[in-house]
Amino acid sequence: SRQVALKHKQNPCQLCFLARKMRRGAVKDFNNFQEFLDQQQYSRDGVRRYEWIFGNTFVSTGGLSTTEWGVTKAGVKDGDRILDVGCGVGGHDFYMAEKYDVRIMAVDLSVNMMSIALEHFAQRPHLADKIQFKMSDVTKAEFPEGSFDLIYSRDALLHIADKDTLFALFHKWLAPGGRIFFTDYCRGDKADYSEEFKNYVAQRKYNLLTVPEYGQLLKRSGFVNVQAEDISDDTVKALQRELERLESRKEEFLKEFSADDYAYLKQGWEAKIKRGTDGDQVWC
Template identity: 40%
Template sequence: MLLEPMFPPQEFCRQLGLRPGQRVLDVGCGSGGSAFFMSRLYGVHVHGVDISSNMIDLAVQRQTHLRRAQRKRLQFEMRDILDADYGDCSFDVIYSRNSVLHITNKEELFAKLYRWLKPSGTLFVTDYCLGPAPTSRPFADYMAKSSMSLVTVRDYGRVVTRAGFSLIARDLGNEFDRIQQNELDAFIPTQEAFAQEYSQEEFEGMVTVATNKLTWIRTRQLTWASFVGRKL
């Protein structure tokens, strides 16, 4: 709960120009939160893909409780996105929230996303990035342990533009700081209940990770960014 910047999906979906009947690819869809939101509010068809079988199982379970019309607009697939091939010009919008950080070969990924997107289609990605400050040993160790492959906002943008997209990149570090602090402030009062359900050790571990993360954000080692691309 302390890892993911939890901007509501509507904050980002407004930038996508979604229209009923469009096809959306949700890369790293998790349990389907954004996919359900987009299909319900905008009437789009969403294909969600995630490498985690647990997340896909949760998404499919949630899907079974929907009305038939919305249920038919959703499809979920467990797959490594680099192993997928959906065909040229298959999607109007490609959307990904904080998932590409685990992919080392970003060049291969964005080349595929460009090919799968229709002409004039929209790419929208948020992701963790390296900040401009030197990386400390504790942060480097955390990235290695978490299998994070981070690059700077500038280098990330270069990968996207080299794939062929026109691009607007935004560093969201200030928002990242605010969200992480708010989540930590909300989590600390749950200590007793959390420790009873899980353990005091796990509670303290999560607080330590969150506190370290705020330090890395505020020392500009870690940031968060959005990338809006267009296929020309």
């Protein structure tokens, strides 16, 4: 999914709105949820598997190609101060810092994600003054008002239940004229869902909105020029390409990982593609 929104700037050519007052809290039991992420979906081996299929330094669908697309859509430019929420292992940040004169605060809750990101970062000393990695629960982070020109996130907000609180914080942290760009997992705008999809969401502890609900959330949080777009077709195609790559390079994969790892990824990608084609899961 893709969401883009702008924060009001004192300029007669732009729309106006009022910022909402921030509220505290969001993710309860920081340590317990962090432990859940690091021991389940984002175990160190799990992250390494994701990097294999998405590409080195990436843990979101499409890897570099969707990063190039997203950074272009977000309008990243020289001089931007960027907050990357759920930075994963750093691929988006390395790409932006290589291409633009930007300053990035990259945050993630997962210990494993952050440790691998720092390993990659150590191999890029020329970016040391452009990126700061920080392990943090973003819902409890404290940044001065107007700290960022862009808030960027890829497939990470699904982990956060209290999105109203989160977007109130985003609104506060953005400078006048600032913008937010994110992609995320969503649920289809339908009356009922398959048992497989409901079990998947429950097992992962995801908190999914529909694409229209995300658009409404952005507007009530004070953002203008909101674009809430369903990008499921392109995402499913990217998943199909990744599955084909996994199958065609099975022997190469098995030199680094086990047969169980291969079966886990193959089944996982097939299931995501089916959820997408059935309309249970969508991406925005």
